[in-house]
Amino acid sequence: MSALRILVPVKRVIDYAVKPRVNKAQTGVETAGVKHSMNPFDELSVEESVRIREKKRAPGGVEDICVISAGPTKAQDILRTAMAMGADRGIHVEVKEGEDLEPLSVAKLLKAAVEQQKSNLVFLGKQSIDDDANQTGQMLAGLLGWPQATQASEVTFGEGDMVTVTKEVDGGVETVKAKLPMIITTDLRLNEPRYASLPNIMKAKKKPLEKKTLADFGITGEKRLKTLKVTEPPPRKGGGKVEDVDGLISKLKELGAL
Amino acid sequence: MRLFVRALRPAVRRSLAVSAPRIASGRTAALPAVQIAARPLSTTAPRRDPSLADVAPTPITHFSETEVAMAEAVQKFANDVILPKVRDMDEAEEMDPTIVEQLFEQGIMGVEIPEEYGGAGMNFTAAIVGIEELARVDPSVSVMVDVHNTLVNTAVIRWGSETLKKKYLPKLATNTVGSFCLSEPVSGSDAFALATKATPTENGYKINGSKMWITNSMEAEFFIVFANLKPEQGYKGISAFIVDKGMKGFSIAKKEKKLGIKASSTCVLNFDDVEVPKENLLGQEGQGYKYAIQILNEGRIGIGAQMTGLALGAWENAVKYVWNDRKQFGKLVGEFQGMQHQIAQSYTEIAAARALVYNAARKKEAGEDFVMDAAMAKLYASQVAGRVSGLAVEWMGGMGFVREGLAEKFFRDSKIGAIYEGTSNIQLNTIAKMLQKEYTA
Numbered sequence: 001m002s003a004l005r006i007l008v009p010v011k012r013v014i015d016y017a018v019k020p021r022v023n024k025a026q027t028g029v030e031t032a033g034v035k036h037s038m039n040p041f042d043e044l045s046v047e048e049s050v051r052i053r054e055k056k057r058a059p060g061g062v063e064d065i066c067v068i069s070a071g072p073t074k075a076q077d078i079l080r081t082a083m084a085m086g087a088d089r090g091i092h093v094e095v096k097e098g099e100d101l102e103p104l105s106v107a108k109l110l111k112a113a114v115e116q117q118k119s120n121l122v123f124l125g126k127q128s129i130d131d132d133a134n135q136t137g138q139m140l141a142g143l144l145g146w147p148q149a150t151q152a153s154e155v156t157f158g159e160g161d162m163v164t165v166t167k168e169v170d171g172g173v174e175t176v177k178a179k180l181p182m183i184i185t186t187d188l189r190l191n192e193p194r195y196a197s198l199p200n201i202m203k204a205k206k207k208p209l210e211k212k213t214l215a216d217f218g219i220t221g222e223k224r225l226k227t228l229k230v231t232e233p234p235p236r237k238g239g240g241k242v243e244d245v246d247g248l249i250s251k252l253k254e255l256g257a258l
Numbered sequence: 259m260r261l262f263v264r265a266l267r268p269a270v271r272r273s274l275a276v277s278a279p280r281i282a283s284g285r286t287a288a289l290p291a292v293q294i295a296a297r298p299l300s301t302t303a304p305r306r307d308p309s310l311a312d313v314a315p316t317p318i319t320h321f322s323e324t325e326v327a328m329a330e331a332v333q334k335f336a337n338d339v340i341l342p343k344v345r346d347m348d349e350a351e352e353m354d355p356t357i358v359e360q361l362f363e364q365g366i367m368g369v370e371i372p373e374e375y376g377g378a379g380m381n382f383t384a385a386i387v388g389i390e391e392l393a394r395v396d397p398s399v400s401v402m403v404d405v406h407n408t409l410v411n412t413a414v415i416r417w418g419s420e421t422l423k424k425k426y427l428p429k430l431a432t433n434t435v436g437s438f439c440l441s442e443p444v445s446g447s448d449a450f451a452l453a454t455k456a457t458p459t460e461n462g463y464k465i466n467g468s469k470m471w472i473t474n475s476m477e478a479e480f481f482i483v484f485a486n487l488k489p490e491q492g493y494k495g496i497s498a499f500i501v502d503k504g505m506k507g508f509s510i511a512k513k514e515k516k517l518g519i520k521a522s523s524t525c526v527l528n529f530d531d532v533e534v535p536k537e538n539l540l541g542q543e544g545q546g547y548k549y550a551i552q553i554l555n556e557g558r559i560g561i562g563a564q565m566t567g568l569a570l571g572a573w574e575n576a577v578k579y580v581w582n583d584r585k586q587f588g589k590l591v592g593e594f595q596g597m598q599h600q601i602a603q604s605y606t607e608i609a610a611a612r613a614l615v616y617n618a619a620r621k622k623e624a625g626e627d628f629v630m631d632a633a634m635a636k637l638y639a640s641q642v643a644g645r646v647s648g649l650a651v652e653w654m655g656g657m658g659f660v661r662e663g664l665a666e667k668f669f670r671d672s673k674i675g676a677i678y679e680g681t682s683n684i685q686l687n688t689i690a691k692m693l694q695k696e697y698t699a
Contacts, residue, residue, distance in 0.1 A: 037330075080327065195335050198365030198378035201327045 041125025368431030393567025640675030
């Protein structure tokens with residue numbers, strides 16, 4: 001069984017509790033002065049990686065947990081958070097504010113990173129909550145030619161580098177099995193990410209953080225998609241509350257939906 | 259590079275911080291006591307590099323990386339873990355033990371305890387940031403953390419022997435709440451009139467007396483107790499001792515029922531022939547009064563932060579309601595000019611109070627004299643907290659008055675700010691005394 005070298009891509013996004021607002025020019029959402037934090041799905045990936053090590057779930061052990069983020073200088077904050085949660089080191093790929101990478105560019109960047117870091121497991125959030133693309137993990141698996149298990153709700157390790165991944169699907173759970181190296185994307189019920197404790201925040205400051213550019217990975221980051229317009233969803237019309245299931249059924253009947 | 263320069267900046271400013279000229283006559287005294295605050299990002303000795311002498315001072319609201327991380331971590335913890343329990347703890351007049359446990363787990367109880375003793379090894383201002391963030395959600399939890407960190411831990415770090423530090427700091431950082439026992443039935447503002455006595459014994463000391471208004475005493479297992487070892491020498495006989503909860507003769511007599519910060523425990527403690535081993539003397543005999551003065555001067559900055567956090571919490575709670583929910587006469591009540599002016603005035607006062615609090619914290623860390631700054635910060639922050647939390651109740655109308663939300667709780671909690679760790683009148687005395695000294699020819 002090979003020791004795990006886990007790569008965890010993390011993204012700095014507008015905090016999930018903040019209500020995003022479309023900018024005046026309708027080209028995107030307001031980001032200036034808005035609270036940012038780590039994409040919640042990426043927190044799950046970091047947490048799971050750290051738990052695999054702490055609970056010694058992988059027979060070969062965990063040799064390295066490396067977090068990587070492409071974004072403005074501020075993205076280093078979330079790399080530090082990930083390291084405070086337990087990741088060993090971080091790689092920051094400087095991308096200017098507003099020059100966001102598309103999923104394919106991110107996948108290409110990660111492919112290069114996987115090769116450089118000799119990773120054999122990549123834990124990605126299934127999607128980032130800013131653009132909700134849900135593509136990067138799948139594209140990365142395609143580019144690398146590795147097996148992928150998406151939307152994991154449970155990950156277990158067996159003999160001979162076999163990894164079993166359970167995911168929740170409509171009406172039940174689906175279990176898939178693959179051999180390392182592989183790609184796993186994480187879903188909400190996988191775990192509950194820890195809070196970074198203050199002593200660990202201080203320790204994280206001493207962990208190595210490499211600073212790189214897209215060129216270091218042979219990536220240009222040119223855009224293939226053009227955003228035409230961003231608008232707010234139409235305001236919701238006020239609904240009504242029903243007491244119980246019977247109330248709901250009679251309401252639906254009343255509205256002619258049943 | 260930018261970060262490097264920023265990190266060095268405080269050091270530079272310290273070297274620039276020439277003491278302001280002392281002006282003997284009051285006539286030309288424009289700004290005599292105002293000094294440039296140095297802002298070290300760590301407790302290590304500042305480096306002095308004259309080549310960076312022209313680096314500009316930064317605004318007082320700028321935080322170091324550590325302080326930003328502190329604010330974010332505590333904010334998240336407070337909102338996710340504490341907020342859902344705030345109302346219940348207040349009604350029950352009890353601190354939820356799982357919250358105490360989790361505060362330890364997060365390292366919030368050992369902010370300034372060095373890493374070698376299992377703490378976070380952060381700076382004083384980081385602790386202040388944490389106290390403020392906690393008070394935005396629950397001033398009761400905030401004061402528990404404040405007393406534990408800024409009074410108890412600091413006293414042990416500063417005056418504890420190596421034996422005491424090795425024995426107690428790891429516990430204080432991970433599982434033992436501390437309490438600071440100075441006040442008595444006969445000594446409040448006149449702290450050094452305390453009547454608790456210590457008598458030397460063969461192996462140490464014997465403590466007799468009682469303490470009152472002791473914060474954290476229900477949760478605490480570690481008590482710093484001030485007692486007079488040589489009453490004939492007056493306050494110069496006051497010494498500090500460490501008492502463990504399990505020691506024979508120690509008992510909690512009564513738990514107070516209070517107007518505010520109800521979840522924070524306040525008790526009367528009795529000491530009946532409590533035998534304390536020699537090594538549990540904190541620092542030196544007869545130095546207790548000095549320790550108490552020093553630690554309470556710093557502690558005031560913590561209470562200031564608790565009050566600015568409270569004010570901010572009350573203000574935010576109210577403006578979210580008046581700017582999003584409550585409509586009258588066809589528009590949001592927060593859109594009426596009479597409301598807007600009050601809201602703006604209140605926020606300005608909060609910002610002013612925070613500037614005082616953070617300036618006092620920075621001056622303390624820079625090793626400058628901060629006594630008057632701490633007194634002003636605590637005085638003004640508690641006044642602002644009282645005013646803003648009171649207005650916030652009014653802005654919210656009936657919804658502010660009911661015990662469903664937190665508006666009325668912030669209002670009740672604010673009152674203690676004018677009372678503990680030096681009443682408002684005591685702060686005014688301190689400020690006036692120092693001013694008079696400055697302006698006396």
